[in-house]
Amino acid sequence: MSDRLTLLRPDDWHIHLRDGAVLAHTVADAARTFGRAIIMPNLVPPVRNAEEADAYRQRILDARPVGSRFEPLMVLYLTDRTSPEDIRAAKASGFVHAAKLYPAGATTNSDSGVTNVDKIFPALEAMAEVGMLLLVHGEVTRGEIDVFDREKVFIDEHLTRVVQRFPTLKVVFEHITTGDAVQFVQSASANVGATITAHHLLYNRNHMLVGGIRPHFYCLPILKRNVHQEALLDAATSGSNKFFLGTDSAPHAKHAKEAACGCAGCYTAYAAIELYAEAFEQRNALDKLEAFASFHGPDFYGLPRNTDSITLVREEWTAPATLPLGDQEVVPLRAGEKLRWRLLEEQA
Numbered sequence: 001m002s003d004r005l006t007l008l009r010p011d012d013w014h015i016h017l018r019d020g021a022v023l024a025h026t027v028a029d030a031a032r033t034f035g036r037a038i039i040m041p042n043l044v045p046p047v048r049n050a051e052e053a054d055a056y057r058q059r060i061l062d063a064r065p066v067g068s069r070f071e072p073l074m075v076l077y078l079t080d081r082t083s084p085e086d087i088r089a090a091k092a093s094g095f096v097h098a099a100k101l102y103p104a105g106a107t108t109n110s111d112s113g114v115t116n117v118d119k120i121f122p123a124l125e126a127m128a129e130v131g132m133l134l135l136v137h138g139e140v141t142r143g144e145i146d147v148f149d150r151e152k153v154f155i156d157e158h159l160t161r162v163v164q165r166f167p168t169l170k171v172v173f174e175h176i177t178t179g180d181a182v183q184f185v186q187s188a189s190a191n192v193g194a195t196i197t198a199h200h201l202l203y204n205r206n207h208m209l210v211g212g213i214r215p216h217f218y219c220l221p222i223l224k225r226n227v228h229q230e231a232l233l234d235a236a237t238s239g240s241n242k243f244f245l246g247t248d249s250a251p252h253a254k255h256a257k258e259a260a261c262g263c264a265g266c267y268t269a270y271a272a273i274e275l276y277a278e279a280f281e282q283r284n285a286l287d288k289l290e291a292f293a294s295f296h297g298p299d300f301y302g303l304p305r306n307t308d309s310i311t312l313v314r315e316e317w318t319a320p321a322t323l324p325l326g327d328q329e330v331v332p333l334r335a336g337e338k339l340r341w342r343l344l345e346e347q348a
């Protein structure tokens, strides 16, 4: 097997860059590998319209390292009040590519999210009409539903209905974590795709809970049992163009994760493609990585593929214990442990 892997430059179809001082770090980490990224809008307050997306986009562009051509692809945060006019104005901007459904209370900064999916039907209709993608955090929030079942129940209660009602709407089921989600996406029309994170490919709930509770593995949707991890690996390495790379890299400061009530989110952007390469290598499927990381995403979004490339070398290195995050620090996934692949830094 070769010790070098050259891929068309990948994109990240789901990332949290946050805002303010941390952008200097989060943007640099993403830009070292990815040509473009779908920028999650769950700021406080969220990115609700084209104007807010424009301002946020500008802050991201300003944070790029010198010479970087990293392109942020912006997303609106759907609320109960998002209007068809908001959607049309966002589409007309040219830089808003999608709108995101966060069920209210489902995850980090989702308080302004949608309280009842029916409330966004007018917005969804406009999205289908103008060709704007719907991105979905697919978990129900009802207290009586077990946290490990919330994705499956969301499919049954909401996603099936939305996809039936808006057959021409393109839908990305974000950060899928179960065999149920894989099956749903596979049997849906070509307008339904999914992102898969590196951490859900590499880990299951045992990694988070056996031998001690490890807060840096805690994310939403939560890591599931290993049969679900296997189903995700099957999907990602299958070659199906419905599945593509979305890191869901979601930094929280160290003290906010290592706490009695720790925040949900794993920081992977600093070594994202390296982590995916490990997952694919475990399945002897490195030959499937390029399509997953670099072809299927832009094809689904109707955007051109990148034209330059990156190279990974099989060379062990140790992940840092912490990384700077504005004036705080973040503990990255795999902190202090070995990584098997290294990205070749670009020659100037």
Ligand SMILES: NC(=O)N[C@@H](CC(=O)O)C(=O)O
Pocket (backbone or CB within 6 Å): 016, 042, 107, 108, 109, 137, 218, 219, 220, 221, 248, 250, 251, 264, 265, 266
């Ligand atoms: N994935 C996470 O666990 N957290 C994300 C939100 C999200 O993507 O649901 C975050 O913004 O921190």
Ligand SMILES: [Zn+2]
Pocket (backbone or CB within 6 Å): 107, 137, 174, 175, 220, 221
């Ligand atoms: Zn989410």
Ligand SMILES: [Zn+2]
Pocket (backbone or CB within 6 Å): 014, 015, 016, 040, 248, 249, 250
């Ligand atoms: Zn996310």
